Amino acid sequence: MGQSPEIITPEDLLQIYALGCFPMAESMEDDTFSIVEPKIRACLPIHDLHIPKRLRRKVRQRPFNIRIDTDFPSVIRQCALARPETWINRDIEQLFIELHSRGIAHSIECWHGEKLVGGLYGLALGRVFCGESMFSLETDASKVALVHLCARLDAAGFALLDAQFHNPHLEQFGLYQIPQAEYCDLLSIHKDNPTDFMCTGKSEAQLIMEFLGHKED
Helix, strand or coil, X not given: CEECHHHCCHHHHHHHHHCCCEEECCCCCCCCEEEXXXXXXXXXXXXXXXXXXXXXXXXXXXXXXXXECCCHHHHHHHHHHCCCCCCCCHHHHHHHHHHHHCCCEEEEEEEECCEEEEEEEEEEECCEEEEEEEEECCCCHHHXXXXXXXXXXXXXXXXXXXXXXXXXXXXXXXXXXXXXXXXXXXXXXXXXXXXXXXXXXXXXXXXXXXXXXXXXC
16 A cells, blocks of 8 residues: 555554564655555564674774764665665665664665775564665675674574565575465564663674674584
């Protein structure tokens, strides 16, 4: 069903996610968006994320400066521009920017010098992280961002990483699917249990070292 952006508030959007649904537009130019509830939900493991050896080596080499929430608007805009069939229109973009200003939506960013070259963003509902989209302007930047996201979610005690739909690109990380009803049950258990996404007191280097440490061969 198309939704008029004038009657959708950030609070409404949070309630939509709390019910296990999410917004999607037909294109960036679309002036409405639909509320989607898939029958099957794709998720990624957090603690047991499968990291290919080559990528693990690259993460250890620290090719990018990883920043958290320093330029959320640019991340969501680059995600919208990354593919011609984008579902992120201006209204979804603005709603997420507002949720970011409230500390609910977050971005993991890969910087090369002063250039943003990759990243991802999503929404934290208690101990559920609703992954939305990612982009990469340099090789493996979005993959490195995903590993850093999972390191942070693992340290913060998140229970579920929602990837919405099956994506062949994510299969290498251990993507799995569950019925929507099961997803909603898990969401109801964990969405009202707050945790510290920012992992206050731990550096990015410490988070990633601890995360990769339990994945040694």
